[in-house]
Amino acid sequence: MRCVACDAAETPERPEHTAQGYRRFRCRACGKQFNERSGRILNRAQYPSDVIALVVFWCLR
Numbered sequence: 001m002r003c004v005a006c007d008a009a010e011t012p013e014r015p016e017h018t019a020q021g022y023r024r025f026r027c028r029a030c031g032k033q034f035n036e037r038s039g040r041i042l043n044r045a046q047y048p049s050d051v052i053a054l055v056v057f058w059c060l061r
């Protein structure tokens with residue numbers, strides 16, 4: 001996964017996960033920590049991304 005701050009490619013995965021179960025990474029170039037959801041449109045949403053996708057799907061059906 002690419003760094004959300006400096007777009008570096010070398011971001012090893014960390015052993016722990018976030019409270020919602022997302023994988024965490026740390027950038028080797030700038031030291032910033034982020035997860036799979038950082039920098040995306042659903043970053044600040046309360047619910048997991050797959051739940052939001054299901055609700056949107058049901059509403060559009």
Ligand SMILES: [Zn+2]
Nearest residue numbers: 003006027030
């Ligand atoms: Zn970085």
